[in-house]
Amino acid sequence: AQSVSQHNHHVILSEAASLELGCNYSYGGTVNLFWYVQYPGQHLQLLLKYFSGDPLVKGIKGFEAEFIKSKFSFNLRKPSVQWSDTAEYFCAVNLYSGNTPLVFGKGTRLSVIA
């Protein structure tokens, strides 16, 4: 069965610090990879996605993620965080074939302090 691991449960950063959130998945086949964000009191929103092609994916709000197939990783990065990035971040995968359910990591809570 597929599984997704997010290494950090809670990350606290000062504004302008750089961010990297780890995500590893276990599945031997081809997968689609996603990062979703949940701002306080809001629904899950898609931050970025990787299906194929360039392993460096750029998303909304200055976020990017790099797919490293050999490491089964899809880490999320942002060079300079803002207070408004305070949210919970979820890494997710699904199979590269039609519509399939997402398997989520347990999430990383990011708190950005001024």
Next chain:
Amino acid sequence: GAGVSQSPSNKVTEKGKDVELRCDPISGHTALYWYRQSLGQGLEFLIYFQGNSAPDKSGLPSDRFSAERTGGSVSTLTIQRTQQEDSAVYLCASSLEGWDQPQHFGDGTRLSIL
């Protein structure tokens, strides 16, 4: 345009009662998914619909859980004889058909079993 709509937003009920949760997907989205989000368990897949049929029910935790979708649109998740461990946020997502289509989430229904 309108996003995924879920109702009620909050539901408090007594143990042993039945509950119905409703999801209205984005217009034109043929795929519909139910997940639940609970403390300690993260986001778990429950059931997936393609049109009115459910090719994957593997995530339903027990036979007290059932779901249906009629007219290829609205879906209802029913939990019979609720237990305290059913307390969670139940999320619905929808997507267009295709391997490269991301899932769009609703705000969820927060279910509390007393």
